[in-house]
Amino acid sequence: MFDHVFRPCDIGGLTLPHRIVMGAMHLNLETLDDGGAALAAFYTERVRGGAGLIVTGGSAVNRAGAGGPGYGVLDDANHRSVLRRAARAVHDADGLIALQLFHAGRYALPGGHGDDDGTPLAPSAVYSRFSRTVPRAMTEEEIAGTVADFARAARTARELGFDAVEVMGSEGYLLNQFTAPLTNRRSDRWGADADGRVRMPVEVLRAVRAAVGPAFPVLFRMSGADLVTDGTPWKETAALAVALAEAGADALAVGVGWHESPVPTVQAQVPPGTWAVYAEEVKRALRAAGHGHLPVIASNRFNQIAQADEALAGGDIDLVAMARPFLADAAVVGKSRAGRGASVELCIACNEACIDRSFGAERVSCLVNPRAGHEREFPRFPARHSPVRRGRYAVVGAGLAGLEAARTLAGLGHAVEVYEAADQPGGQFRMAARVPGKADFGETIRRRVRELDELRVPVRLGHRIGLRDVPLLRTMDGVIVASGVRPRRPELSGHTLPHVLDYSQAFADPDALGGRVVVIGGGGIAVDLAHLLTSRSPAAVTPGEFLASHAVATPSQPVPVTGRTSGRPADSPRQVTVMRRGGRIGTGIGASTRWVVMEELRAAGVRLLTGVVYQEITREGVIVVDAGGNRRLVEADHVVLAVGQESERDVVGTLRRAGVPFETAGGVAGTEGLNAVRATAQGLRAAHRV
Numbered sequence: 001m002f003d004h005v006f007r008p009c010d011i012g013g014l015t016l017p018h019r020i021v022m023g024a025m026h027l028n029l030e031t032l033d034d035g036g037a038a039l040a041a042f043y044t045e046r047v048r049g050g051a052g053l054i055v056t057g058g059s060a061v062n063r064a065g066a067g068g069p070g071y072g073v074l075d076d077a078n079h080r081s082v083l084r085r086a087a088r089a090v091h092d093a094d095g096l097i098a099l100q101l102f103h104a105g106r107y108a109l110p111g112g113h114g115d116d117d118g119t120p121l122a123p124s125a126v127y128s129r130f131s132r133t134v135p136r137a138m139t140e141e142e143i144a145g146t147v148a149d150f151a152r153a154a155r156t157a158r159e160l161g162f163d164a165v166e167v168m169g170s171e172g173y174l175l176n177q178f179t180a181p182l183t184n185r186r187s188d189r190w191g192a193d194a195d196g197r198v199r200m201p202v203e204v205l206r207a208v209r210a211a212v213g214p215a216f217p218v219l220f221r222m223s224g225a226d227l228v229t230d231g232t233p234w235k236e237t238a239a240l241a242v243a244l245a246e247a248g249a250d251a252l253a254v255g256v257g258w259h260e261s262p263v264p265t266v267q268a269q270v271p272p273g274t275w276a277v278y279a280e281e282v283k284r285a286l287r288a289a290g291h292g293h294l295p296v297i298a299s300n301r302f303n304q305i306a307q308a309d310e311a312l313a314g315g316d317i318d319l320v321a322m323a324r325p326f327l328a329d330a331a332v333v334g335k336s337r338a339g340r341g342a343s344v345e346l347c348i349a350c351n352e353a354c355i356d357r358s359f360g361a362e363r364v365s366c367l368v369n370p371r372a373g374h375e376r377e378f379p380r381f382p383a384r385h386s387p388v389r390r391g392r393y394a395v396v397g398a399g400l401a402g403l404e405a406a407r408t409l410a411g412l413g414h415a416v417e418v419y420e421a422a423d424q425p426g427g428q429f430r431m432a433a434r435v436p437g438k439a440d441f442g443e444t445i446r447r448r449v450r451e452l453d454e455l456r457v458p459v460r461l462g463h464r465i466g467l468r469d470v471p472l473l474r475t476m477d478g479v480i481v482a483s484g485v486r487p488r489r490p491e492l493s494g495h496t497l498p499h500v501l502d503y504s505q506a507f508a509d510p511d512a513l514g515g516r517v518v519v520i521g522g523g524g525i526a527v528d529l530a531h532l533l534t535s536r537s538p539a540a541v542t543p544g545e546f547l548a549s550h551a552v553a554t555p556s557q558p559v560p561v562t563g564r565t566s567g568r569p570a571d572s573p574r575q576v577t578v579m580r581r582g583g584r585i586g587t588g589i590g591a592s593t594r595w596v597v598m599e600e601l602r603a604a605g606v607r608l609l610t611g612v613v614y615q616e617i618t619r620e621g622v623i624v625v626d627a628g629g630n631r632r633l634v635e636a637d638h639v640v641l642a643v644g645q646e647s648e649r650d651v652v653g654t655l656r657r658a659g660v661p662f663e664t665a666g667g668v669a670g671t672e673g674l675n676a677v678r679a680t681a682q683g684l685r686a687a688h689r690v
């Protein structure tokens with residue numbers, strides 16, 4: 001099984017046990033004040049789960065190169081000792097680790113370092129929408145200094161015990177900024193023409209190679225497609241690949257897209273495997289120049305080993321880098337190798353606990369695996385949960401929080417029973433699984449239920465806990481209440497009319513809604529519902545369809561990038577209006593995803609009204625006073641209320657009155673700031689607390 005993945009591969013002098021590389025992730029563990037303990041534990045668990053070569057998150061080669069406040073800088077002795085510990089931990093577990101050498105350039109976020117006054121440095125002073133700054137153009141001296149810093153950083157990596165380095169030259173960071181006409185407007189030898197624009201990455205690689213000698217493996221992560229207007233032309237990308245091969249690279253990893261790209265690259269809407277085409281083209285360019293032996297690594301949107309195997313079977317790539325799947329399941333490789341792929345926790349590309357956090361200072365974790373990044377805090381076999389004494393626990397509620405609590409307790413060796421009032425598990429998360437592009441969300445619930453089945457945890461559906469259950473619950477060692485939430489129904493005039501539904505009713509039977517729908521409320525649920533109501537086909541989009549619909553060029557299909565973020569026609573079967581009193585529509589959706597879904601709503605013709613005062617729901621629709629003070633009717637066949645939730649606390653009252661002690665997790669513990677990431681994390685914590 002997965003014969004293409006599970007074959008060894010050489011990169012420089014390293015022999016990798018298989019063709020999956022754990023791609024670089026910035027975790028915000030790198031700068032914790034714990035001497036690197038959390039980072040070492042994170043990597044160790046991944047090596048034990050089958051990771052071969054791990055590429056670290058980027059370490060800045062100098063202070064100006066730090067991407068934000070959570071980035072370590074190689075000049076800093078503390079950071080070096082964190083890295084040394086991480087490398088040692090990986091080796092102790094028999095793994096391999098490469099240090100990514102990083103310079104953010106104009107993508108340095110506030111709180112990073114920039115130059116002496118905090119201004120980011122870049123080839124030219126071109127405003128960045130990502131960091132919302134105008135960087136300062138580097139002097140020739142600063143460019144030469146940065147080349148030398150990359151070289152010094154590589155030598156440091158070798159001294160710290162790393163097995164390899166990866167030079168970061170994609171995703172719109174400094175070296176990629178040099179290759180793109182958009183951001184390189186220099187007229188000196190570091191710009192001006194095609195040769196000038198590739199000079200910086202090539203010089204960096206030459207300097208790195210000279211610093212570490214011929215035997216130390218050096219990978220280079222280059223951009224296969226910038227996906228921005230005036231990005232690196234394909235001919236120059238191909239020339240760069242060849243030049244890097246000639247300058248001594250041992251492998252080329254191929255990324256795509258910039259943070260300012262109008263085309264989504266890593267969101268749930270992107271079909272897995274979409275971007276492999278660019279790695280394949282790089283390989284062809286290398287072959288044409290006589291460098292076909294050089295390993296090429298595809299990356300960006302693979303979430304299952306089977307997809308990697310299929311891509312490798314084509315023969316035009318040599319390895320696949322996967323990053324977020326290692327957050328979702330540390331044993332993604334080991335389980336797949338053992339034929340247990342169905343038990344792998346699937347990364348659903350929500351980005352909520354990983355990419356969105358990586359732009360700030362919060363510790364990166366995972367929605368479907370809240371232990372990620374907290375391996376020391378929640379060890380697999382904590383002393384106080386000794387298997388010597390097997391306890392009995394009840395979990396009330398089979399939404400995300402309850403399922404997480406139940407699997408954690410069962411994994412710790414306890415006997416667990418789950419009680420769910422509804423006739424299906426999954427709680428509110430089941431609604432998200434119906435939204436186009438979010439089919440994998442349903443997989444999370446299915447896999448969790450299967451896992452509980454394997455752990456012999458009964459899930460009693462349709463069982464609402466009441467007084468009659470109290471005697472049973474008194475016999476338990478602990479009870480966790482995760483009974484979730486119910487939709488809030490505001491006291492708005494007309495809310496009891498028959499054509500007014502709450503969001504859970506609308507999700508349950510969207511086909512029953514008429515041609516004109518008003519959704520009151522503007523959070524993530526309202527946006528998801530609007531998306532569901534306006535999509536015509538639930539069929540998954542293929543990579544080819546995705547690229548065509550976003551007018552994305554590939555070397556063999558040179559359609560220009562137009563800047564259009566969604567090529568989907570406005571073919572909505574309904575006219576949907578989403579309205580809210582204040583704030584933006586889609587608050588609560590992570591920054592890396594919100595813009596994508598908002599573009600899709602606009603493309604589907606959804607009307608977005610903010611700053612309105614709802615006055616009354618009538619049989620004809622909703623009467624509002626708009627931002628201009630005008631009173632008007634927004635016509636609707638159905639009105640859906642998506643204005644928040646209330647905790648489902650009936651069980652809490654019952655247990656309190658009966659004097660049964662319990663812990664809470666998820667929406668029942670409070671709805672302020674509630675989301676799926678918080679719910680699963682609370683389920684995990686409750687299981688360790690109870």
Ligand code: SF4
Pocket residue numbers: 324325327328346347348349350351352353354355365366367368369
């Ligand atoms: Fe994947 Fe979401 Fe977990 Fe990130 S938080 S690793 S995107 S499932």
